[in-house]
Amino acid sequence: MAKKVSPTLTLVTYHRIYSDIQGESHFDTVTVEQGLAQAAPPAAPFYVSADGPASKYRFYTFEPGWIGELHPCPTRQFLALMSGAVEMETTDGTVRRFGPGDLVLLEDTSGKGHVTRNISDGYSTFLVVPVPAA
Numbered sequence: 001m002a003k004k005v006s007p008t009l010t011l012v013t014y015h016r017i018y019s020d021i022q023g024e025s026h027f028d029t030v031t032v033e034q035g036l037a038q039a040a041p042p043a044a045p046f047y048v049s050a051d052g053p054a055s056k057y058r059f060y061t062f063e064p065g066w067i068g069e070l071h072p073c074p075t076r077q078f079l080a081l082m083s084g085a086v087e088m089e090t091t092d093g094t095v096r097r098f099g100p101g102d103l104v105l106l107e108d109t110s111g112k113g114h115v116t117r118n119i120s121d122g123y124s125t126f127l128v129v130p131v132p133a134a
Helices: none
Strands: 011-019 025-033 035-037 046-048 058-062 067-071 077-083 086-090 095-098 103-106 114-118 124-130
Touching: 025 086
Parallel strands: 011 103
Antiparallel strands: 011 025, 035 046, 058 124, 067 114, 077 103, 077 124, 086 095, 086 114
C-alpha cells in the first residue's frame, strides 16, 4: 500500500519583502516545491527543493524593545527567526508578525525599505543568509 503524502508536505512557503519601482515596499508570499529524493544516502529519501546560491551566514539579535526605523535591507538576505517575536511593516502599511520558524526573504535593497520591531519580552534572534540578486 502506497503512503499518502499531504500536498503541504511537499511545499515550503516563506514571506518576501520587495520594493516596487516607486521605492515602496510590499509583502509577497512565495511557495517552493519539493520532491522526494535520495539526497543523503544511505539515509532514507526525504523531501528536497532545488538548490539556491548561498555562501555565508550570520546572526542578528535584537534587544527587547528594539525598533529598526524605516530602512532598506543592506543586502538581499533570508532571515529565519530562531527565537523571540518581531513584526515587520512595509511602506504600503502592511504589518506581519513572525515567530520562531518563520522565514523572510528581504529584497528591498533600494527604496524606502521597511520597519522591524522586536515585540517579544526578550531578545529576538535571526539566522541570516545573504543571497545573490535573483
